[in-house]
Amino acid sequence: MNLSIPIELIENSCHDLSVRRSIVTEQRILSPGQLAAEVRRLTSTPAEWVARVRLDPEGRWYERIHVSDRYEVWLISWLPGQSTGFHDHGGSAGAFSVVWGALDECVAPRSGGRALVTQVTAGDARAFGPRYVHDVRNPAAGSVAVSVHAYSPPLSAMTRYDLTSGGLVVAGTEGEDDW
Numbered sequence: 001m002n003l004s005i006p007i008e009l010i011e012n013s014c015h016d017l018s019v020r021r022s023i024v025t026e027q028r029i030l031s032p033g034q035l036a037a038e039v040r041r042l043t044s045t046p047a048e049w050v051a052r053v054r055l056d057p058e059g060r061w062y063e064r065i066h067v068s069d070r071y072e073v074w075l076i077s078w079l080p081g082q083s084t085g086f087h088d089h090g091g092s093a094g095a096f097s098v099v100w101g102a103l104d105e106c107v108a109p110r111s112g113g114r115a116l117v118t119q120v121t122a123g124d125a126r127a128f129g130p131r132y133v134h135d136v137r138n139p140a141a142g143s144v145a146v147s148v149h150a151y152s153p154p155l156s157a158m159t160r161y162d163l164t165s166g167g168l169v170v171a172g173t174e175g176e177d178d179w
């Protein structure tokens with residue numbers, strides 16, 4: 001019996017499989033725009049989550065309020081001066097929206113150059129793709145800020161950076177066990 005399979009059938013089969021895989025992958029991952037829509041939705045419906053918010057004078061308070069294989073959502077509260085430091089989000093895209101107060105988002109070129117600070121006020125949303133690096137801070141002297149953050153796929157690793165005169169320098173990495 002001849003069990004050989006014509007090569008063109010194998011190629012077709014492989015092609016179909018790769019197409020199917022890419023469609024599944026696209027469906028599982030939310031785009032920055034979709035993540036922005038989700039944080040905007042949650043920002044406009046605080047009754048769904050406001051009772052969970054806490055304040056922590058030792059550092060930013062945060063809690064994950066949703067996780068699936070597609071994306072996750074975190075609440076963060078910021079007392080005056082609390083900040084993240086420069087960090088990326090690994091291979092995840094993300095978005096955040098300010099609910100109360102205001103945050104400053106600082107973006108610095110990896111290889112040096114002038115950092116750009118954007119004020120994000122209540123109702124505003126920012127969205128970004130994988131490998132994006134920023135520092136987020138509550139610059140107010142006396143006001144608390146609360147924000148909603150979404151990431152897709154869920155965060156699995158982050159890299160922290162120091163901002164030097166020569167640009168961003170890796171300071172360390174974190175995994176899921178660190179947060």
Ligand SMILES: [Fe+2]
Nearest residue numbers: 087088089134
């Ligand atoms: Fe971030």
